[in-house]
Amino acid sequence: MNSMKKLFSVPFICFILCGTIVPMGVIAYYGLTDREGLFTLKNIMEIATVDHAKALGMSLLLSFLATTICLILAFPLGLILKDSKLGKKGFMVFLFILPMWMNFVLRTMAWQVLLEKNGILGGLGIINTPTAVVLGMVYDYLPFMVLPIYNALVKIDNSVIEAAYDLGADYKRVLFKIIVPLSVPGIVSGITMVFVPSLTTFAISNMLGGGKVNLIGNIIEQEFTASANWNLGSGLSLVMMIFIVISMALIEKFDRNGEGNMI
Amino acid sequence: MALIELINLSKSYDGEKVLDEFDLSIKENEFITLLGPSGCGKTTTLRILGGFTKPDTGRVLFQGEDITQLSPNKRQINTVFQKYALFPHMNIAENIAFGMKISGKTQSYINDKIKYALKLVNLSGFEKRSVDSLSGGQQQRIAIARAIVNEPRVLLLDEPLGALDLKLRQEMQYELIRLKNELGITFLYVTHDQEEALTMSDKVVVMNKGYIQQMGTPEQIYNEPENAFVADFIGDSNIVDGIMMEDRVVKIFDHIFPCIDEGFGKKKPVDVVIRPEDIIIGKVGEGIMDGEITSNVFIGVHHEMCIEAGGFEWVAQNTKSYPVGTKVSIDVLPENIQIMNKPQSEDEEAISLEEVLGEENIGEDNE
Numbered sequence: 046m047n048s049m050k051k052l053f054s055v056p057f058i059c060f061i062l063c064g065t066i067v068p069m070g071v072i073a074y075y076g077l078t079d080r081e082g083l084f085t086l087k088n089i090m091e092i093a094t095v096d097h098a099k100a101l102g103m104s105l106l107l108s109f110l111a112t113t114i115c116l117i118l119a120f121p122l123g124l125i126l127k128d129s130k131l132g133k134k135g136f137m138v139f140l141f142i143l144p145m146w147m148n149f150v151l152r153t154m155a156w157q158v159l160l161e162k163n164g165i166l167g168g169l170g171i172i173n174t175p176t177a178v179v180l181g182m183v184y185d186y187l188p189f190m191v192l193p194i195y196n197a198l199v200k201i202d203n204s205v206i207e208a209a210y211d212l213g214a215d216y217k218r219v220l221f222k223i224i225v226p227l228s229v230p231g232i233v234s235g236i237t238m239v240f241v242p243s244l245t246t247f248a249i250s251n252m253l254g255g256g257k258v259n260l261i262g263n264i265i266e267q268e269f270t271a272s273a274n275w276n277l278g279s280g281l282s283l284v285m286m287i288f289i290v291i292s293m294a295l296i297e298k299f300d301r302n303g304e305g306n307m308i
Numbered sequence: 309m310a311l312i313e314l315i316n317l318s319k320s321y322d323g324e325k326v327l328d329e330f331d332l333s334i335k336e337n338e339f340i341t342l343l344g345p346s347g348c349g350k351t352t353t354l355r356i357l358g359g360f361t362k363p364d365t366g367r368v369l370f371q372g373e374d375i376t377q378l379s380p381n382k383r384q385i386n387t388v389f390q391k392y393a394l395f396p397h398m399n400i401a402e403n404i405a406f407g408m409k410i411s412g413k414t415q416s417y418i419n420d421k422i423k424y425a426l427k428l429v430n431l432s433g434f435e436k437r438s439v440d441s442l443s444g445g446q447q448q449r450i451a452i453a454r455a456i457v458n459e460p461r462v463l464l465l466d467e468p469l470g471a472l473d474l475k476l477r478q479e480m481q482y483e484l485i486r487l488k489n490e491l492g493i494t495f496l497y498v499t500h501d502q503e504e505a506l507t508m509s510d511k512v513v514v515m516n517k518g519y520i521q522q523m524g525t526p527e528q529i530y531n532e533p534e535n536a537f538v539a540d541f542i543g544d545s546n547i548v549d550g551i552m553m554e555d556r557v558v559k560i561f562d563h564i565f566p567c568i569d570e571g572f573g574k575k576k577p578v579d580v581v582i583r584p585e586d587i588i589i590g591k592v593g594e595g596i597m598d599g600e601i602t603s604n605v606f607i608g609v610h611h612e613m614c615i616e617a618g619g620f621e622w623v624a625q626n627t628k629s630y631p632v633g634t635k636v637s638i639d640v641l642p643e644n645i646q647i648m649n650k651p652q653s654e655d656e657e658a659i660s661l662e663e664v665l666g667e668e669n670i671g672e673d674n675e
């Protein structure tokens with residue numbers, strides 16, 4: 046029995062080794078050494094330069110905006126989906142998930158074409174601005190917010206909601222005292238799943254920001270490709286990882302239930 | 309005047325009639341129990357009264373005012389749900405405080421009430437516990453506590469003691485009745501435990517398939533079941549075919565039994581109900597029919613015995629035990645024989661609307 050269990054765990058151990066520990070080690074190695082292979086903190090400290098700090102700040106700001114907008118859109122949507130009739134429910138969820146199955150680059154490119162000077166929505170004049178980047182983030186990652194929130198909402202037992210009404214609660218109170226607290230685990234995973242990819246993206250800012258909106262993701266990408274400076278790229282990646290861990294810890298503070306559906 | 313009137317309620321789910329022209333009137337401070345088999349529409353009736361389900365037709369009156377369309381939070385009614393429905397993200401004290409906070413009670417009043425209610429349901433000191441950490445029976449009692457602290461005009465209880473053991477159930481039955489008398493709350497109680505219904509209620513409503521089968525005091529329901537369904541559902545009964553030969557004479561399995569019923573006509577087929585405890589067991593030849601004991605089980609105070617007589621297995625209860633195989637006779641006192649008309653059709657199984665309303669009106673005129 047025990048040896049069977051050990052046997053089953055072999056693939057996972059391999060995965061963790063090859064997929065997590067080794068790459069992390071390599072990044073940490075590059076990030077903490079210079080081109081000669083000597084230990085240095087210079088790559089880490091690079092984040093303090095004006096350009097890099099500005100990019101990081103911009104990344105944090107835009108992904109915060111995108112996450113907030115997604116949350117504001119997804120929560121009411123989840124409520125509507127929860128209350129709609131059974132057959133319609135599945136179909137509506139399907140409609141919102143559908144774009145997820147389309148290629149990510151294609152989806153973003155579509156917005157590029159739409160927002161371009163000569164595009165259908167060119168009149169808005171938002172191409173190559175932070176607004177366009179946020180729009181792209183929201184469009185690309187909204188389903189990742191909708192799904193966990195919807196799942197948390199449908200899991201709420203209707204009789205609990207009825208009990209709240211029974212005890213005299215009006216809709217506002219039911220919403221804020223019952224529904225929202227009970228969907229916190231879904232909200233937390235939704236936030237995680239939108240915030241983290243938004244923070245690290247470079248494709249969206251490349252296509253919709255036209256090089257004018259420089260996010261930390263773009264800078265890291267350039268270090269690896271154009272500048273071929275793996276050490277600096279890895280160093281900045283490490284810094285970003287720290288930021289993600291900090292934001293996750295902050296979000297987790299709100300997850301009173303602590304059901305462990307983080308990341 | 310009646311506090312609550314349910315008038316002509318009908319409800320169907322997927323074309324299936326769950327309630328059919330259901331009428332019920334509840335007086336202030338009355339303890340009414342809905343009793344019936346699973347799926348007969350008890351919960352549906354409560355949900356309509358609580359405001360969670362809208363009837364297809366019919367009206368709900370509260371003090372003469374139509375509240376059929378009123379939302380649940382505006383009704384002076386609280387419910388103890390069959391599925392408890394406690395708030396999983398709140399501790400026990402927060403659960404109980406929920407309704408009182410909404411009605412704007414002071415914190416010290418709320419704290420006192422929580423203490424009082426927890427004591428009442430035998431769970432003192434559980435304030436800080438989480439819902440998850442409670443057993444089913446404990447959750448059920450918290451659900452009762454959460455409802456009663458609001459002192460509603462009407463309390464709806466959907467099998468509120470179903471998850472409790474016998475002793476605790478009896479304790480809680482006693483507490484609920486005390487509560488009703490102390491606070492003057494009107495109770496509408498749902499159960500499928502007939503003993504509970506008979507011991508607690510002022511009035512029992514026996515339901516089947518969305519119809520009221522019989523409505524009356526526990527004594528009436530037990531002693532004078534109006535049809536075979538009620539007789540069968542309330543307590544153990546021997547329900548046999550008989551022929552009413554003339555007034556006060558019924559023939560059962562070719563044996564003549566004297567009884568006290570009149571007005572059924574001559575040579576009329578009827579249903580005869582005889583309670584097990586009313587069967588008198590005697591020596592062969594002493595009673596009306598002779599038979600043989602075929603089984604004997606001790607069920608507490610009594611021995612429950614089956615007696616094969618006239619081709620029917622009679623169930624009899626007696627404090628005296630007769631071994632299996634004993635030849636005995638059976639006899640029944642005339643007043644213990646209950647004669648009922650055979651139902652002509654399914655519709656007649658339910659007592660007709662007029663009859664119910666007629667009785668209600670008479671009862672009210674007298675007051």
Ligand SMILES: Nc1ncnc2c1ncn2[C@@H]1O[C@H](COP(=O)(O)OP(=O)(O)OP(=O)(O)O)[C@@H](O)[C@H]1O
Pocket residue numbers: 321322326344345346347348349350351352353390500
């Ligand atoms: N929301 C619903 N949708 C479809 N059918 C329903 C719904 N609610 C109740 N029913 C049906 O209506 C009938 C009566 O249900 P109800 O819950 O009133 O029974 P009950 O008397 O409370 O039974 P129990 O003693 O098992 O609780 C059942 O056949 C049930 O399947």
Ligand SMILES: [Mg+2]
Pocket residue numbers: 350351352390466
């Ligand atoms: Mg029920």
